[in-house]
Amino acid sequence: MVRVSTGARIHFGFLNLSLARDRLYGGVGVALDEPRVVVAAEPAADVRCRHPAAREYAEQAVELLGVEGVDVSVERALPRHAGLGSGTQLALAVLRAVAAATDREADVRRLAPEVGRGGRSGVGVATFEAGGAVLDAGHPTARFTTDRPEDGSWSVPAVAARHEVPDRWRFLLVVPDADPGRNGAAEESSMRSVVERADAQTGDRIAGIVTRRLLPALAEGSAERFGEAVESVGRLNGTWYADEQGGVYRPPVGALVSSLSESPVVYGAGQSSWGPTVYGVTDADHVDEAVEAGRAALADADIDGTVSVARGRNRGARVE
Template sequence: MTVRAEAGARLHFGFANLSLAHERLYGSLGVTLDRPRVVVEADPAPSVRCAHPDARRYAEAAVDVLGVAGASVTVREELPRHVGLGSGTQLALATLAAVARAHGRDPAVRERAPELGRGGRSGVGVAGFERGGFVLDAGHPTALFTPDPPETGSWQVPAVAAHHHVPDDWRFVVALPDVAPGRDGEEEDASMRAVVADADPDVADEISGRITRQVLPAVAGGDREAFGAAVAAVGRLNGSWYADEQGGVYRPPVGDVVETLRESPAVSGAGQSSWGPAVYGVTDADHAADAAAAAERALDEAGTGGEVLVSRPRNRGATVETVAGRTLGRARGGDGVLVNVPPGRKLPVEGERRKV
């Protein structure tokens, strides 16, 4: 029995608090996107078989925690790696879900994510996999923070503090500058611990005020312009914590892309997702084409080149289904696969990744 798991990317707008002076640490906020996406298929097998190195590692961990013999795992679609779209968590959880269901088991992703090394700091990726939409997680008690990284599986995924349906007519334009990938793994952990050691608690106080008085009312009330401005402000404040680690409020040259994109009247807020280099802009269906054009101009003016896509919000969790008697091929342009189109040609339709 072949099982297929499919999950969308996520945007990470930042954290509520990185200061050890407050009682709760982290507390991340973000949105799940419909595209790009990861698609993983799994069949029961006597051992682990997988050509994709990262998926193989997650499949081996999944087989171990599930107590099953093995699985044959194939990655049909994948997110761009380490660009700020949550590729690691979504691949890990999609692999876990596909392997578990192929063996007739409950994946229990929230409970098992730590054993795959995911959900230790931010809970947005796990919650997005579970239910999509806008997520604010509750963070961790600051008393649990340790100067050294915890052992894999020793933490709990942060609880969901707030979850909201994102209006269906909202769109997110994403620019992926053609620069070095963002930080991950041990490098990311070391950078985060350096930031936490020196984070200004006054910045956390301002962020918390913006989340409670601006971000949450805007997404609950469907005010796209207020939401875009608020999450962009949260991102800039987070950037003041990261400035020494990443070379500025935004990592160079991402800041140039953000500043150009935010000037577009089609975009109500722009920022860097996670460690970047992904840049997002908040727009709606009526202005999506203009927002995509603005993102292309921003990449061009920054001199980086790259890719641009427009995505709907994803207000549902990952789908896990049995694939009966057929082989699923790779989706085409409208389903999120890279489409190479010279500049000056048509703008990307929703879900396409357009090369600039």
């Protein structure tokens, strides 16, 4: 029996969504140690799996790797469509588990497009591979425009920058009881609309924040300046999505972000991907106060939900 474990990721936003620039997308995100995905696998005569999404990935993995079959079980899973990268982490964990259980090599970066992963953003693949805080290089605009190419017909964006997450940094996760984030056909339609009308100058402002504030804060280990930078990146990304999601942040995320931003122990807050997960940047000295701020934000908005704190993860998926 082989087990593969990996963690969630926060997606802070993209560098550029305008067709008027040479590079499109360019994801910014960070790997987390919790919540986690744990997938177990062992050889079998055919494909056996009770988890519907994992079964589909297992069938694809068996075909890609040329093996007879595999018995896959999902021992831990991320909440689906919550903005934490559940699809990519599960797909790659299954692929890696099937390969390890059947003595095959699996280059997840090369094979991710075959299972429909690593299309617009390369953050999920990069954090699965090596963890850390990641900026990917995006795609040439002429190659990857409003419509995503067919599965397998693209390459995962290269990692343009990666830094270790400082040991004392923490990430507050507030997950309201709300509708799932956009996914599938709805996500594709929304992204097409966003890209068709995205303002190029917004991307230019984001690029300046990333290069002059976010990356230096990472390199120097300043949680305060990093939090301020990612909040700015997220807010500017939200102006692109406002018409699609009902505001700079999707409801009820805006109220939660506003509340967290007022806390002196939360250095920056925002929406991860399509939400509904809200993140906050804090540090090891202020975990209890940050959790209280998260609970207060939910209470002020009269919304049920969960509050947790995660460390950054500076290694890739673990195979045991």
